[in-house]
Amino acid sequence: MRSKGAAIPYVVWMALFVVAPLVLVVIYACTSRDGTPTADHFSVMLQYAAVFGRSFWLAFIATLVCILLGYPMAYILARERGRLRNMATMLIMLPMWMNFLLRTYSWVFLLERNGFFNTLLSSIGLPKLDIISTSGAVVLGMVYNFLPFMVLPIFSVIEKIDGRVIEAAQDLGASSAQVFRRVIFPLSLPGVLSGVTMVFIPSVSTFVISRLLGGGKKLLLGDLIEMQFLGSAYNPHLGSAISLVMMVIVLVSIGLMNRFGEGEGEAVLL
Amino acid sequence: MSKELIRLQNLCMAFDGEPVLNNINLYINDKEFLTLLGPSGCGKTTTLRIIGGFTTPTSGDVLFDGVRINDVPPNRRQINTVFQKYALFPHLNVFENVAFGLRLKRIPDPRDPSGKRTIRLSEEEIRTRVLEMLEVVSLKGFENRKPAALSGGQQQRVAIARALVNQPKVLLLDEPLGALDLKLRKDMQIELKRIQQQVGITFVYVTHDQEEALTMSDTIVVMDKGTIQQIGSPEDIYNEPKNAFVADFIGESNIIDGVMLRDKCVKLYGREFACLDSGFAENEPVDVVIRPEDIDIVPPEQGQLAGTVTSVTFKGMQYDIIVDFRGFKWLIQTTDHSPVGARIGVKIDPDGFHIMKKSAYSGQFGDYSSYSDEYDELSDADAVGADEQEDGYAE
Numbered sequence: 001m002r003s004k005g006a007a008i009p010y011v012v013w014m015a016l017f018v019v020a021p022l023v024l025v026v027i028y029a030c031t032s033r034d035g036t037p038t039a040d041h042f043s044v045m046l047q048y049a050a051v052f053g054r055s056f057w058l059a060f061i062a063t064l065v066c067i068l069l070g071y072p073m074a075y076i077l078a079r080e081r082g083r084l085r086n087m088a089t090m091l092i093m094l095p096m097w098m099n100f101l102l103r104t105y106s107w108v109f110l111l112e113r114n115g116f117f118n119t120l121l122s123s124i125g126l127p128k129l130d131i132i133s134t135s136g137a138v139v140l141g142m143v144y145n146f147l148p149f150m151v152l153p154i155f156s157v158i159e160k161i162d163g164r165v166i167e168a169a170q171d172l173g174a175s176s177a178q179v180f181r182r183v184i185f186p187l188s189l190p191g192v193l194s195g196v197t198m199v200f201i202p203s204v205s206t207f208v209i210s211r212l213l214g215g216g217k218k219l220l221l222g223d224l225i226e227m228q229f230l231g232s233a234y235n236p237h238l239g240s241a242i243s244l245v246m247m248v249i250v251l252v253s254i255g256l257m258n259r260f261g262e263g264e265g266e267a268v269l270l
Numbered sequence: 271m272s273k274e275l276i277r278l279q280n281l282c283m284a285f286d287g288e289p290v291l292n293n294i295n296l297y298i299n300d301k302e303f304l305t306l307l308g309p310s311g312c313g314k315t316t317t318l319r320i321i322g323g324f325t326t327p328t329s330g331d332v333l334f335d336g337v338r339i340n341d342v343p344p345n346r347r348q349i350n351t352v353f354q355k356y357a358l359f360p361h362l363n364v365f366e367n368v369a370f371g372l373r374l375k376r377i378p379d380p381r382d383p384s385g386k387r388t389i390r391l392s393e394e395e396i397r398t399r400v401l402e403m404l405e406v407v408s409l410k411g412f413e414n415r416k417p418a419a420l421s422g423g424q425q426q427r428v429a430i431a432r433a434l435v436n437q438p439k440v441l442l443l444d445e446p447l448g449a450l451d452l453k454l455r456k457d458m459q460i461e462l463k464r465i466q467q468q469v470g471i472t473f474v475y476v477t478h479d480q481e482e483a484l485t486m487s488d489t490i491v492v493m494d495k496g497t498i499q500q501i502g503s504p505e506d507i508y509n510e511p512k513n514a515f516v517a518d519f520i521g522e523s524n525i526i527d528g529v530m531l532r533d534k535c536v537k538l539y540g541r542e543f544a545c546l547d548s549g550f551a552e553n554e555p556v557d558v559v560i561r562p563e564d565i566d567i568v569p570p571e572q573g574q575l576a577g578t579v580t581s582v583t584f585k586g587m588q589y590d591i592i593v594d595f596r597g598f599k600w601l602i603q604t605t606d607h608s609p610v611g612a613r614i615g616v617k618i619d620p621d622g623f624h625i626m627k628k629s630a631y632s633g634q635f636g637d638y639s640s641y642s643d644e645y646d647e648l649s650d651a652d653a654v655g656a657d658e659q660e661d662g663y664a665e
Contacts, residue, residue: 164353165359165360167324169370170344171345172345172370172374172433173375173436174374178374
């Protein structure tokens with residue numbers, strides 16, 4: 001009985017801040033402005049297919065880049081010991097202590113037409129580059145902001161791999177490359193999977209990064225939803241419907257990924 | 271018949287300047303079951319890791335079939351290891367765990383006359399050999415289980431199969447039964463010995479359990495403080511321990527200060543006793559070992575010595591009786607019950623005495639004044655805990 005009593009604050013919290021908003025989203029998504037049930041929002045949404053496509057595509061690219069950059073980083077870090085490792089972990093965590101907006105703004109300053117990089121380029125006689133307001137800049141912003149979320153889970157999984165298992169593989173004739181391919185990599189997959197979720201979800205729903213670095217030209221789902229609630233196109237019903245669809249797509253893709261993960265015999269940390 | 275396979279020459283090892291191995295010289299014969307026995311921190315696991323190639327000795331050589339292999343990495347040695355706590359691959363099922371080494375193996379291509387090209391083993395061959403090996407360790411039908419779904423004993427046998435399937439010349443076993451319960455441990459001891467005889471290869475076995483060592487080994491190497499104390503057959507080690515450490519570590523021993531008056535005559539507590547040992551100087555001070563089971567209890571007036579019973583413990587097969595002889599307490603194992611406080615005599619036949627030269631260990635062992643069961647169990651638990659630390663990766 002005592003344990004049930006202790007759970008009450010959490011139940012109330014969940015009901016107020018998780019369940020209730022979700023129910024509201026569903027209700028809004030399925031009603032029109034005058035409150036009558038309708039499925040119109042979902043058909044209207046079709047005209048935004050390109051935004052959906054772009055959002056998922058850019059988030060996919062950003063996640064991929066995060067894996068390619070983050071995995072080796074995490075691997076080296078996990079094999080390292082002592083002070084170097086602590087310092088490297090610090091350096092990875094450091095940007096996360098700064099305000100998200102501030103971090104992203106600083107990239108605007110760096111990439112602008114007359115920003116830091118272009119000034120540097122022209123000072124050595126090279127032509128200026130148009131980086132800002134491109135999809136590339138948006139991906140860069142995503143990777144920069146979310147890379148730690150890829151590195152840390154992979155790092156913690158690799159770090160926990162029993163050294164004896166690696167020795168066992170060597171003992172059975174595996175070279176360093178074979179030890180990695182046959183033992184370390186498969187055992188680190190759960191970390192990769194949770195890293196993927198932690199990078200993909202914020203990437204697909206971001207609006208700050210695309211607003212600042214995409215120059216408002218490359219509309220993403222986050223921007224679209226924000227516009228429906230706070231912007232010119234004020235229509236919370238459509239906004240809710242888009243949120244709902246996005247949520248379903250994300251949940252389904254994570255579900256599929258976890259299924260794939262279980263096939264490997266691993267529990268995904270989510 | 272017994273050909274030398276491995277030789278350790280003047281092996282020394284230090285971690286951070288702390289000596290762990292001290293001039294180890296040892297040879298291991300083909301098809302031999304050799305056990306490195308000693309308390310935690312004695313260097314037995316380090317010795318095993320050097321043979322396996324996981325640790326490089328500070329100085330000294332490791333010879334395999336006459337060839338120096340100090341710098342050969344573990345994946346190129348014809349040696350496989352059964353690790354403490356098994357170290358099975360958690361992401362692979364039993365079949366794939368056992369097949370791991372075979373899938374990496376390359377053999378000369380029979381179609382290539384120059385014999386330089388190599389190929390992988392065929393899937394059927396891998397399958398046959400894995401299933402055959404699972405049969406040897408009685409794990410047929412478990413192919414698709416993940417290690418997490420196996421009991422400790424089963425994991426143990428997977429680890430053995432995974433090593434043996436590669437047909438190594440030597441199998442190294444690092445306290446492989448340490449995590450099993452007593453009953454299973456006894457079964458696995460017999461099982462291991464059977465497997466060793468069936469496959470006919472050399473086993474090098476590390477343990478701190480003297481009973482395990484006596485049960486399985488052809489040769490026992492007793493180690494302490496990074497030094498080999500004695501090498502011999504189980505019978506030799508038990509009957510003719512070289513010093514007080516060995517006598518105490520292998521079985522129970524009463525170790526008493528004595529003086530060797532002349533050949534076959536030793537003096538204890540001011541009395542002369544007949545014994546079978548000779549070859550000592552006249553009046554040489556010695557350590558005298560009397561095994562608790564070699565002491566007969568007789569009425570006080572008939573005994574060579576008389577003492578008072580201070581504690582009796584029922585052990586199932588026998589009673590452990592502690593008897594006070596002028597302040598020095600002896601352990602006697604007997605099937606006859608004597609009550610606490612009783613005055614009893616003891617009689618020891620000449621072959622019940624074993625005389626040892628004095629050593630650095632004299633006076634440290636063999637007195638049962640502080641004897642109690644809890645004490646023994648506590649020190650055993652300590653040994654296991656400390657061992658894990660010893661085996662931790664030395665960086």
